Amino acid sequence: MSPANLFQMETATLLASKRSLCIKLIFPLLxxxxxxxxxxxxxxxxAGLMILVVMVAxxxxxxxxxxxxxxxxxxxxxxxxxxxxxxxxDLLLAGTVxxxxxxxxxxxxFLLVHASALTLEGLVTIAGLLLAALLLLNALGMAxxxxxxxxxxxxxxxxxxxxxxxxISGILPLPASVRKLIEPVATWNPLFLLAExxxxxxxxxxxxxxxxxxxxxxxxCALASACILRxxxxxxFPARRS
Numbered sequence: 001m002s003p004a005n006l007f008q009m010e011t012a013t014l015l016a017s018k019r020s021l022c023i024k025l026i027f028p029l030l031x032x033x034x035x036x037x038x039x040x041x042x043x044x045x046x047a048g049l050m051i052l053v054v055m056v057a058x059x060x061x062x063x064x065x066x067x068x069x070x071x072x073x074x075x076x077x078x079x080x081x082x083x084x085x086x087x088x089x090d091l092l093l094a095g096t097v098x099x100x101x102x103x104x105x106x107x108x109x110f111l112l113v114h115a116s117a118l119t120l121e122g123l124v125t126i127a128g129l130l131l132a133a134l135l136l137l138n139a140l141g142m143a144x145x146x147x148x149x150x151x152x153x154x155x156x157x158x159x160x161x162x163x164x165x166x167x168i169s170g171i172l173p174l175p176a177s178v179r180k181l182i183e184p185v186a187t188w189n190p191l192f193l194l195a196e197x198x199x200x201x202x203x204x205x206x207x208x209x210x211x212x213x214x215x216x217x218x219x220x221c222a223l224a225s226a227c228i229l230r231x232x233x234x235x236x237f238p239a240r241r242s
Contacts, residue, residue, distance in 0.1 A: 008230065024098065024101075024102055025101060025102060025105060028052065028056055028102040028103055028105070028106055029105055029106055029109070031052055031106075032048075032049060032052050032103075032106035032109075032110070033106075033109075034048070035048035035049050035052070035110070036106070036109055036110045036113055036114070037113070042199060042202060042203075043173060045110070045114075046171065046195040046198055046199060047171050047172055047173075047195075049106065049107065049110060049195075049198070050166070050169065050171045050191050050194065050195050051166055051171075052103060052106065053103050053130070053133060053134070053137070053191065053194075054137060054162050054165055054166055054169075054191070055162060056099055056102055056103050057095075057096075057099045057103070057133070057134045057137035057138050057141065058137040058138070058140055058141040058144075058158070058161070058162055058165060059141065059158045059159070059162050060095075060099070060141065061095050061099075061137070061138045061141030061142055061145065062140075062141035062142070062144045062145040062148070062154055062157075062158045062161075063145070063151075063154055063155065063158060064095070064141075064145070065091075065141065065142045065144075065145025065146065066145045066148060066149070066150070066151055066154040067151070068091075068145075069145070069146075069149070070149075070150075070151060088142065090230065091142065092135070092138055092139060092142065093226055093227070093230065095138045095142075096131070096134045096135050096138050096223075097223075097227060099134045099137075099138065100130065100131060100134055103130070103134070104127075104130065107126065107130065107198070110198070111123075111126070111198075111201060114202045115201040115202055116201070116202060116203065116204040117201070117204055118201065121213050122197070122200070122201050124213060124216050124217050124220065125197050125212055125213045125216045126194065126197055126198065126201070126216075127216065127220055128212075128213075128215065128216020128217060128218075128219045128220050129190050129193050129194040129197060129212070129216060130190075130194055131216075131219055131220060131223055132190040132216075132219060133190040133191050133194055136190060137165070140161075140165070141158070144157060144158065144161055165191075167182070168182050168185050168186065168189070169185075169186055169189045169191040169192050170182055170183065170185075170186025170187075170189065170192045171186075171191060171192060171195050193212065197212075
């Protein structure tokens with residue numbers, strides 16, 4: 001493993017042991033089970049699942065980034081012969097991949113239980129929108145973690161900003177007058193689009209959004225390519241001598 005390959009190091013740290021892996025995968029699944037198995041309106045199910053995505057990705061990344069700074073790991077990373085842009089990109093990529101495993105399992109279970117008809121186009125669209133939401137939420141969480149220095153402050157700030165993100169995403173039932181104000185933001189928000197496409201799969205109504213499917217497929221391919229490029233250590237394969 002190259003000391004400059006932070007994606008490998010961060011992923012190994014996040015998934016350091018079987019116990020840590022089980023906690024990271026089982027806890028979000030347990031939190032999401034009520035929205036999958038308990039009888040409730042579809043809007044409540046989707047709102048609960050989207051809130052879970054926000055808390056795992058945004059709140060989790062902000063707290064983790066502050067812990068990284070407090071423990072001095074960020075200062076150590078800065079001493080490596082790697083640009084700060086590469087450091088942040090690797091941290092973002094590693095956090096997004098782990099979050100994708102955490103909340104992806106919940107959404108897969110939700111679709112298996114409630115979706116009336118699963119199609120390849122629908123699954124690719126859901127996966128792409130989830131990935132877009134996780135990338136955005138992780139980036140926002142890291143930005144908040146960079147701005148806040150103390151652990152006590154980040155829990156309060158993270159909770160408040162998480163509430164604001166959920167509010168402007170349009171996933172909560174709001175009065176018509178308030179919804180009109182946030183509608184321009186919600187329409188382009190990946191969380192709102194994710195919830196709407198999940199609703200379409202459950203109700204059996206096709207979402208007329210071929211561009212969303214294309215962009216989702218493109219984003220998934222980009223993530224797969226980035227993970228492969230960062231997971232394969234080129235120093236393990238020395239250049240052949242002519």
